[in-house]
Amino acid sequence: MSQLARLISILTLLRSKRLLTATELARKYNVSIRTIYRDVRKLEEAGIPVTTIEGRGYSLMEGYQIAPVQFTEKEANALITAQHLVSQTKDVQFTKDFQEALTKIKSVFRTSIQKKSEILERSIKVFDFDFENISSNALSDFQLAITNLNYVEINYQKANDTNVSFRKIEPYAFYSFNNKWILIAWCYLRNDYRAFRIDRIKHFKILQDTFTNRNFNLQKYFETCPYKEH
Structure with missing residues (x-):
C-alpha cells in the first residue's frame, strides 16, 4: 500500500x-x-x-468534519463519458478498478446530478471497429510499477510470432493506440527503450526491487523513437 x-x-x-x-x-x-x-x-x-x-x-478533534466533495453537472458528465471510453480498453482489472472508483464517486453526487448522469449514461455509445479481440489484465499493476519504480519480469509474444521471450524491464510510461495499451520500458535484453503491447504480455511478475529513474521523458521519446516492439 x-x-x-x-x-x-x-x-x-x-x-x-x-x-x-x-x-x-x-x-x-x-x-x-x-x-x-x-x-x-x-x-x-x-x-x-x-x-x-x-x-x-x-x-x-471533536466536531471535525471534512467538507463533502461537490461535482458540477459538467464534471459528472465528464466522468460518465470517461466510463464509456475506459470500457474500450479491454483490460479487465483496470476496467474493474475504474468502475469501483466511479461507484464511490457517484455516491457523493447530489440527487439531481445522479438522475441526470443516469440519463447521460444511457445516451452514449462508443463504437469499436477493431476486430482483434485480445484482452489483458495487467494495466493496473503496471501503473503501480511505474509510480513505484519496480522492476518487472515479463514473457512477451510479438504480433505474428509464435515465440515467447523473457524480458526484465523498467516500466516508465504507457499510451493508448487503437484501444490498445502500449507500455514503454527499458528492456535489458535490447539494452534500449522498447514498446510492449500489454495484451501481448503472457505473464508478468512485479519485483520488490526498485530501479533508479533514467529521467525518461515521454515527449522526447515520441520525438526521437519510432514504435519498436521487440
Missing part, C-alpha cells in the same frame, strides 16, 4: 470515532511504528486535527 492510500485509510478510521494506537495501526498496515508516527505527522501537516491522548492513542 502506498503512503497516500495508507493516510486516507487512517483518516477514514479516525473519522469513525475510533481511538487508534500506533501499535494497532502498524499491525494493520504491516509497517513499523516509526512509519505510523511519520504518517500522523503528515496528517497534522495537512491540517488534520489529530489529537494524541497520552498512553491511549490517536483520535480526531
Whole structure:
C-alpha cells in the first residue's frame, strides 16, 4: 500500500470515532511504528486535527468534519463519458478498478446530478471497429510499477510470432493506440527503450526491487523513437 492510500485509510478510521494506537495501526498496515508516527505527522501537516491522548492513542478533534466533495453537472458528465471510453480498453482489472472508483464517486453526487448522469449514461455509445479481440489484465499493476519504480519480469509474444521471450524491464510510461495499451520500458535484453503491447504480455511478475529513474521523458521519446516492439 502506498503512503497516500495508507493516510486516507487512517483518516477514514479516525473519522469513525475510533481511538487508534500506533501499535494497532502498524499491525494493520504491516509497517513499523516509526512509519505510523511519520504518517500522523503528515496528517497534522495537512491540517488534520489529530489529537494524541497520552498512553491511549490517536483520535480526531471533536466536531471535525471534512467538507463533502461537490461535482458540477459538467464534471459528472465528464466522468460518465470517461466510463464509456475506459470500457474500450479491454483490460479487465483496470476496467474493474475504474468502475469501483466511479461507484464511490457517484455516491457523493447530489440527487439531481445522479438522475441526470443516469440519463447521460444511457445516451452514449462508443463504437469499436477493431476486430482483434485480445484482452489483458495487467494495466493496473503496471501503473503501480511505474509510480513505484519496480522492476518487472515479463514473457512477451510479438504480433505474428509464435515465440515467447523473457524480458526484465523498467516500466516508465504507457499510451493508448487503437484501444490498445502500449507500455514503454527499458528492456535489458535490447539494452534500449522498447514498446510492449500489454495484451501481448503472457505473464508478468512485479519485483520488490526498485530501479533508479533514467529521467525518461515521454515527449522526447515520441520525438526521437519510432514504435519498436521487440
